[in-house]
Amino acid sequence: MLKVKDVMQDKVMKVLPDMSVPALIQLLQTQMIQGAPVVDPQNRVIGIVSLSDVASEAARTQGEVLRLHHGQEALFDEEPLRFSTVREIMNPVVYQVQEDEPVAEVIRFMLGARIHRAVVVRGETLVGIVSTTDFMRLCLRYLESPKEA
Structure with a gap:
């Protein structure tokens, strides 16, 4: 049975x-990612933060709707955010799965949520991240594998 650890990304950009x-x-723009888990010093996940969280905070502090696009310059003045921290804008609700959970169960969970x-x-320790992209890679591998007659 295929487990999450078989398809997850184990190199995870995390932030404090x-x-x-x-x-x-x-960091997010340099790494060309949309978000990252927030961890404590023991590498336990305490939140998640994304470019959407940054945009929401910028809109709140600057009074306008802002958009951030992957790999582009920020479309707002960073000065009001200069003293803000990840803790202030992160989402403390994190969807977690155990590395030994069956892939099918995790897909069902992610679809439902x-x-x-x-x-x-x-x-409780962060070891990876799994996304719909990982499941698409898995499907492609399956579809491209030689079929038995």
């Missing part, structure tokens, strides 16, 4: 809660 928002923006990614943990 005390990271500044401008540093977060720089209408989410695109889940943090993978071993106990």
